[in-house]
Amino acid sequence: MDKIIKAVKLGYTYQSQYQRTRALLDVTCSFERGKMYAVTGKSGSGKSTFLSLLAGLDVPTEGNLYIDGKEIREIDRDRYRMNHVSVIYQAFHLFPLLTVLENVMFPLQLKHVSKKEAKARALEFLGKVGLTDTLYKKMPNMISGGEQQRVAIARAMAVGGQILLADEPTGNLDSQNEQVIVELLCRMAHEENYAVIVVTHNEQVAGAADVVCRMMDGVLEVVRE
Template sequence: MSSEASQGERQATTDNQAVADVPRGTVRQAVLHADKLSKKVTSGERSLTILHDLSLSVAAGESVAILGKSGAGKSTLLGLLAGLDTPSDGELTLFGHALSRLDEDGRAALRAGRVGFVFQNFQLLPTLSALENVMLPLELSPRAGETQTAAQWLERVGLGERVNHLPKQLSGGEQQRVAVARAFVTDPELVFADEPTGNLDPDTGGQVIDLLFQLNHEAGTTLILVTHDHALARRCDRCLRLDHGKLEAVLENIVPTAASIDEGAQ
């Protein structure tokens, strides 16, 4: 290999243009690696440490649950891992790119088409139809047949007859199904789910989660799930607990079948 080629490879992790040029699926061994992340916020004269010296590595195709009480910093951690926020200290590598070397536009370009999100409050645009909401990630990562692809995903989540409905015309469960379709429509390598059943009743939430895990399994997508629900967390390959700003393994986490989950287990 020539020195020019070697220099080009090194440069690929240091600028925004390289993000757009790297083919999807190039880095498969470790999708995400966090090294000694810390997050501090200042309010007046008071400094609060939310996350401290936190490290995590997630392999391609792995499903990881992050448990924690309300206020433990789970959503803050998810925002850092997704590059939506920046840490006070430490380094995060996503798809082989050190996020500290990318500006906000560069991080967005890195996520485009490769990362999907499912949020607790759905995050649908109220003036757009179900179909248009699902099409949004496709517009950020253009490809042929956007409308047909989005319609097919709405069909897959059971909303083939609701493509033209606005979010206010859909139930909570239906809105979250739209959000799930939106998360998977670009065939992403990584999906983040932040308390995806938090605003749903148990029966509806169970249906949405079954759908989420089914689609994730079929696509072989890497999944990082933030939740306070132990039963839901046990459906992942690995379970971690966020406590006092640090992650620790939940050793008793065994991957059961959906039918064997004890909803009352702790």
């Protein structure tokens, strides 16, 4: 079994000058490559916080998180974010001054993939998310919310790696495009051998997942396996 992610008594507390919020309490779980996981749960239950720990954006305040056997505090998190994990954010975070095509190419070029190869890969994944080439030269503010979301998805998928995290990736899509994205996420798990973890309220996404978990007040439980 390839348990690429293992969390042991994982906790996270947001600490500001005035208050502490224990967003994640005691999460013990593991995730394998080749599977798609859905994480459901009420607003404020800790789902995005959990993803940001998995993404290496925040360090846990309690417990341990192991990525491929190594504790997250001991790995080079910049390298981890560049090479091993891709994130589709709840807000898309497209680069406003880059075209659609350049947005997808950019992370590849950061990794020193040649321009030609970056372009080929970007075109491949833009096609896979169902975006046509009339959009590729446009800036993000010239395309619809659902199209922006698909650019963000193409960008995350094009970079490669072992772990794909997505926070409500189908939130702005109609049911036809939702279906396209659900199928792509499944293929990333089953054919490209990613561990795919998707935060979702969407029944269709959860239904397609191999494992469904629920976050409740900072505690994660498996609902269906």
